[in-house]
Amino acid sequence: MSRAVRKTMGNQVRLMAVAKQTQRWKEYLSGYLFITPNFIGFLVFLLGPIIAVIYFSFTNYNLSTAQWIGPENYLSMFRNTGYWNSLVKTLIFVGVNVPLQSGVALLVAVAVNQKIRYPGIFRTIFVIPWVCLPVSIGMTFSWLMQTDFGMINQLLRSLHLPGVPWLTSPKLALYSLILVNAWEYLGFHIVIYLAGLQSVPTYLYEAAMIDGATSRVRFLRITLPLLMPVIFFDIIMNTIGTFQIFDIVFVMTQGGPGAATSVYNFELYKQAFTFFRMGYACSMAVILLLIIIGVILLQFWFFRKRGSYEVG
C-alpha cells in the first residue's frame, strides 16, 4: 500500500513538473508574442538600417545599384571642402548653442525655482515653443529677422540703431540660426533643470542664509555642485540634439548664403536627395553615428568616474 501511495505521489510530482514546464513554455511564448510587433519594427526600421547604412557607405549606392567600392566614399568625403565646411559649421553651432542654451536655461530655472508667484505661468511661456512646429518657428523668425521690415530691425531702428542683415550676411547667418534654435528649445532645458533643482534640499539654503551667505555664494556653493550631474546630462543631450539640427536651416537659409549655414545634416540631405549620391551620404551618416557614440561614451566615462547619477 505504501508503495502504491509512493507511486501515485511520484506520478503527481511528475505531472506537476510537466505542468510547470508547459507553464514556462507558455510564458516564453507570450513574452515573444508580446514583443514581436515592436521587434519587427525595431529590426526593419532601426537595427537593419543601421547595419545597411554601414554596408552602403562602402558602395556607390544610388537607389538602383550598389557596387562595392571600398573606402572610396570616405576618401572623397575627406577630400571634399563641402564636407569639412559642414562639420565646422556644426561644431560652431554646437559650441555656441550648448553653453548659451544650457546656461540661460539654468539661470531661468534657478529664478523660477525661487519663491515667486505663479512659477507655472513662466514655465508655460518658455515651454510653448518646444511643442510648436519647428518649421513654423523657422518661418516666424525668417519674418522677424527680415532685413527691411522684420520686427527685430524695426525695433533696433526705433532705438536709432542700425538694422542687422541677420540672415543675408554670410558671417551672421549661422549665429542668427543658433539664436533661433536656442530660443526654441530653451524651455526643454529649463524643465530638466527645474526637475533637478527640486531634488536639492531646501534646508541647505536656509542654513546658508542664516550663515549670511549671499545668493551668489549659495548658487556657486550649493546649487551648482549638487546640480552637476544634471548639468552634465543636459549638456550631453543638448550636444547630441544640436548635432542633428536640420529643420530650421532648411526653412530659413537652405544652407546659405553660399554654404555659410550648411550644417552636417543639411549637407547629408543635399548629397542624398539633391545629388543622389546615396553611398556618399551613407558614409556621412556613419561618421555622424561615430560622433554621437563618442559623445555618449564621454557621458559614461563621466558618470563612472563620479560613481553615481543621483543628485546629492
Next chain:
Amino acid sequence: MHNSSITAETTTYKIKKRIRRKTVLRQVEIYLFLCVISFIYIAPFFWILSTSFKPYAEVMKAPPTIIPQEWHLENYSFAWKAGSGNVGLFTKNTIIVVGAIMIGQIFFCSLAGYAFARIKFPARDFLFFLYLATLMVPESVTLIPRFAIIIKLGWIDTYTALIVPYILGNALGTFLMRQFFLTIPVEIEEAAKIDGAGSFRMFWRIMLPLTRPALASLAALTLVFNWNNFLWPLVTTNTESMKVLSVGMSSFRLYRTVQWHQMMAGVVLSLIPILIIFFFAQKFFVRSMTFAGFK
C-alpha cells in the same frame, strides 16, 4: 541674563529684517529677469498674429503699425484653403498620420515594455540591451536605408510611408514603458495570476490601467515628436495633397510666391491645434520632457 536674551532677540530680529529686505530686492531682480525673457518669448507670437491680419501694404511699412489698422481675415481663408496645398489639407493629413502612429505606438510600446519588465523568456535581456544601445541613434543615420525600403515597396507619396515606420513602436517608448511597469508592485500580478488571468488579460485589464499616467506622458511625447517630424515626411512625400504640416509649411515658404502676411496666417493656423492640446494637457507634456530627457 534677562538682558542678554533681549539683545540676542534684537540681533536675530535685525538679521531677519536684513534677510527680508535682501529677499525683496532679490525678488524684484528675479521678476525683472523673468519678464525680460518672457517678453522675448511672447513678442514673436504677438508679431506673427499682428502681421497675419494686415493687408500687404501695411506689412511693408516702416515704422510698422503694432496693431493692424485694417483687419483682413481673408489672409486666413487664403492660407487655409487656397491652392492645391493649403494648411487645411496639411492639417488633415497630419491628424490622420499622427493619430494612427500614436494609437499604434502607445499600444505596441506598452505591450513590449510589459514583456521586457515582467515576463521571463530566453534572450530577453539581450534583446532589451539592443534597444538601449540604439536609443540615441539620430534619424538621419537610418534615413537612406529606410528610404530604400519605401522605394522598394512603392510606398512613396502614401500615408503608408508616413505611418508604417513609426506605428510598430520605437526604442525610446518601449524603454520608458518598461521602466514604468517595473515600478508596479509584483503582488498585484500574483493576485491576478491566482485568479487565473492569462498573460494578455493580465496586461490589458490589470497592468495597463495602472500605467495611465505613463501612457499620457508617452502620448504627449509621441504627439510632439511625430507632429513636428520633418526629415522623414520631407523625403517620402512629393505631391502637395500628401504633405503633412511640417513639409507643407516649408514648401509654402520656399517654392510658392506667398506673401508674408498670408504666410504668417498659415503659421498661426499651423500652430493652433497643437497649442490647444498643449493647454489642456500641459502637465503631461512637461512630465514627458523630464521622463524622456530627449529632444
